[in-house]
Structures are given as structure tokens and as C-alpha cells.
Amino acid sequence: MTKHATLTVCVLLALAGIAQAQSTTTLSVSVGPEAALTVTTGTTNLTTSSTTFGSNFTGTTSLTYQIRTTKSTGTGTLSVKITTDFAGTGGPSVGTPPSSGDTLQYTCGTSAPATPCTGSVTASTASSTNVLGFGAGANSSKAGNSEAVSWALTDDPVYATGTYTATATFTISAT
Amino acid sequence: MAVRFCPRMRPSRIVRLCRPWPAAVGFYLLTGNGGFGASATATQTLSAALSPIAKLSVPLSLTATQGSQKFSPFTGSVPITYRVRTTPTGGGTLTVQVTSDFSPAGGPSAASGALTFTCGSATIGTPCSGTQTATTSSQTPVLTLPASACTGGGGACSGSDPNSVTVTFTLVDNPAYSTGTYSAGLTFVISAT
Numbered sequence: 001m002t003k004h005a006t007l008t009v010c011v012l013l014a015l016a017g018i019a020q021a022q023s024t025t026t027l028s029v030s031v032g033p034e035a036a037l038t039v040t041t042g043t044t045n046l047t048t049s050s051t052t053f054g055s056n057f058t059g060t061t062s063l064t065y066q067i068r069t070t071k072s073t074g075t076g077t078l079s080v081k082i083t084t085d086f087a088g089t090g091g092p093s094v095g096t097p098p099s100s101g102d103t104l105q106y107t108c109g110t111s112a113p114a115t116p117c118t119g120s121v122t123a124s125t126a127s128s129t130n131v132l133g134f135g136a137g138a139n140s141s142k143a144g145n146s147e148a149v150s151w152a153l154t155d156d157p158v159y160a161t162g163t164y165t166a167t168a169t170f171t172i173s174a175t
Numbered sequence: 176m177a178v179r180f181c182p183r184m185r186p187s188r189i190v191r192l193c194r195p196w197p198a199a200v201g202f203y204l205l206t207g208n209g210g211f212g213a214s215a216t217a218t219q220t221l222s223a224a225l226s227p228i229a230k231l232s233v234p235l236s237l238t239a240t241q242g243s244q245k246f247s248p249f250t251g252s253v254p255i256t257y258r259v260r261t262t263p264t265g266g267g268t269l270t271v272q273v274t275s276d277f278s279p280a281g282g283p284s285a286a287s288g289a290l291t292f293t294c295g296s297a298t299i300g301t302p303c304s305g306t307q308t309a310t311t312s313s314q315t316p317v318l319t320l321p322a323s324a325c326t327g328g329g330g331a332c333s334g335s336d337p338n339s340v341t342v343t344f345t346l347v348d349n350p351a352y353s354t355g356t357y358s359a360g361l362t363f364v365i366s367a368t
Binding site: 017018019020021022023024025026027028029030031032033034035036066067068069070071074137139140141142144 | 235249359
């Protein structure tokens with residue numbers, strides 16, 4: 001009788017226990033090269049403090065980029081092209097400057113892990129010019145890295161007074 | 176009467192006539208049946224003890240993919256099917272834990288909170304609400320099962336068999352990750368009381 005009672009209690013305890021089961025899955029993700037870019041300066045105003053043609057018109061465009069290049073074999077570039085030249089008659093022009101030597105140039109800030117452009121680079125309407133270069137296995141921060149492009153536009157006396165606007169298009173790529 | 180059970184016979188699947196034979200023979204004669212007609216009724220108590228039980232199934236693998244926007248998160252959905260029975264005073268849970276973090280090194284890490292998930296509607300139970308973080312250190316609830324829950328059959332039970340819930344995982348795409356393919360092991364556990 002005691003034996004039966006003990007057995008019954010054991011069975012009841014077992015029935016009142018916890019049932020549990022588990023199953024596993026493998027989550028895989030393939031991380032490839034990527035690049036993204038945000039120009040944080042909506043409009044860059046080029047200004048000069050000189051009234052005697054002693055200084056260029058200058059201004060700075062700030063941008064934030066994210067990049068990941070392939071380990072061992074990847075590369076990346078950040079470039080700029082003047083996709084719309086200064087509009088209006090008698091003003092500056094990147095494509096067809098009114099005077100020889102009139103240019104729109106820029107310099108690049110240093111931004112690890114990138115290699116910035118060297119010296120002053122003349123912007124072009126015909127082709128993209130380099131701003132930053134990236135090697136294999138380059139990674140920006142999650143929030144993105146900052147870069148500043150400083151512009152310098154020749155102040156040529158032949159320019160008619162007025163406001164002139166051009167469009168500079170930045171492109172970032174990664175392999 | 177003409178038919179009775181053996182006094183020492185327990186109700187069983189075998190029902191047989193017992194002595195006294197003369198009574199049995201009398202019944203036979205009264206029926207006018209050419210055969211040895213007899214009827215008997217026996218009752219037997221069938222008792223089934225139903226204990227809490229749970230079972231689940233998930234795909235062996237899942238590939239998280241990325242949207243068209245650069246550095247947008249990787250996402251992937253896991254359809255989970257399960258069957259469950261809980262006691263009137265019990266309940267249950269379905270949880271998930273990252274039992275092996277992403278490897279190789281240089282990529283995402285669940286330990287750093289890069290992997291989150293949301294729960295779709297469940298055919299039984301209450302799914303998680305909002306965004307949950309899948310961790311390597313503990314099990315995170317996916318689903319809470321009520322008392323007296325049971326799969327299939329309708330009525331008081333769920334009409335679905337098996338029950339199902341979908342968990343959608345989201346993995347941060349950090350530019351700091353090196354390129355490559357990374358895998359992590361997720362373990363789902365269902366329990367019922």
C-alpha cells in the first residue's frame with residue numbers, strides 16, 4: 001500500500017512538471033562593400049572679404065560618409081564633379097572660364113581611414129575629380145565620418161556683379 | 176438473472192458467462208434463438224492523465240537580407256510552428272537566445288546588442304510587443320502561453336494545428352563590419368506547465 005502510494009505521488013509529480021522543447025536555427029548574413037554619403041551643407045556660399053580682387057571666393061562644404069570596402073581587395077573613392085556650371089551671363093564658369101587661369105579649386109580635409117586629395121584640385125565639368133581614396137578593408141564609423149571640402153573660386157574682375165549658382169555632385173563608391 | 180458476471184471477475188475486455196449453467200440455458204431457451212444468444216453490459220473507466228507538453232519547429236537556417244538603401248539593417252523572418260498543452264493553473268513561454276554569437280570576428284555581434292526582433296501575431300498565446308533584443312546572456316521571451324492552452328481541435332483549444340508565430344530579426348549594418356559572411360546560432364525554447 002505504501003509502495004503504491006509512493007508510486008502515485010511520483011507519477012503525479014511527473015505529470016505536474018514542466019514540459020520543454022527546443023529547436024535551433026542558424027542566422028546568416030552576408031556583409032558586402034557599401035558606401036553612403038550625405039552632404040550636410042545644403043548650400044555652400046562662396047564669399048570674399050576682399051574688395052580689391054586680392055582674395056578668392058571661398059567656402060566649405062561639409063559631408064558625412066559611411067564606407068566599407070572589401071577586405072584585401074577592395075577600394076573606394078569619393079569624388080566630385082560640377083554637374084551644373086555657374087549659370088548666368090558674364091559670371092564665372094568652370095567649363096569655359098572667361099579668363100585663362102580662372103578656376104574653381106578645392107582642398108580636402110584629412111579623414112581617416114581615407115587618403116585625401118593632395119594640394120589644390122581643379123574641379124571640372126567634364127570629369128569627376130578625386131576627394132578621398134580608400135584602400136582595402138576600410139571602415140568608417142557607424143555614424144559616419146566627416147569630411148570638409150574647401151572651395152576657392154577665382155575673383156576675376158571681368159565677372160559681372162550678381163549671384164551665380166553651380167551644382168557640385170559628390171559620389172562615393174566602394175568595392 | 177440469467178446472466179451474471181463471475182463475482183471475482185474484474186471489468187475487463189473479456190466478458191464471459193459464468194455458472195450456474197442452468198440459468199444460462201434457460202435464457203437461451205426463452206430467446207428462441209438458434210444460437211447461444213446472450214447480452215451483457217460492462218462498464219470500464221478509462222482514465223487518461225494529460226500532462227503539459229510542448230513542441231516546436233523552426234527552419235534550420237535563415238539568411239538575413241538588406242533593403243536597397245545603403246547601410247539599412249539586415250532583416251529575416253523565422254516562421255515557428257509549435258504545439259502546446261498547459262494545465263488549468265499553468266502556462267508557458269517561448270523564448271529565444273543567441274547560443275553562438277556571429278562568427279568569424281570582425282562582423283556583427285549579438286552580445287553588443289546588434290540583433291533585435293519583433294514578433295508577429297500568434298495563433299495561440301501573446302507574442303512579444305515592440306522591439307526586443309536577442310542576447311547571448313539570457314533567453315528573451317517571444318511568446319507567453321496562457322493556462323489551459325491546447326493546440327488544435329477547436330472548442331476551448333486553438334483551431335490551428337500546429338500553432339504558429341513569426342519572428343522577424345533585424346541586424347544593424349554597421350560600416351565598421353568587415354565584409355564577409357557571418358553566422359550565429361539561435362535557440363528557441365518552448366516550455367509548458
